[in-house]
Amino acid sequence: MQILVDRGKCQSYGNCVVAEPRVFDLDEDGIVKVLVEAPSEELREQVKFAVLDCPARALQLEG
Template sequence: MKVLVDRGKCQGYGNCVIAEPRVFDLDDDGFVQLLVDEPPEDLRAQVGHAVRDCPARALNLGD
């Protein structure tokens, strides 16, 4: 599983960080920052929730 981020779409809501803080963080400007771009499979549910819960649609999953 690979996490894809479109930083141009990110609005800094932080829902991704709330959903999975081991994978997502916000940088100094308040935009999404990946801590792990290929998280382990056991985090798929949490990362999937983060992707679905992004109001700006800035996150996607790839395989």
């Protein structure tokens, strides 16, 4: 599983960080950054939730 980020769409809501802070964070400009680009299977469900919970649709999963 690979996380794809469209930084231009990110609106700094932070839902992804709340859903899975081990994988997502916000940078100094408030834009999402991925801490773990290929999360383990153990984190899969929370990462999927974080992607679906993004109101700006700035996140996607591949693989």
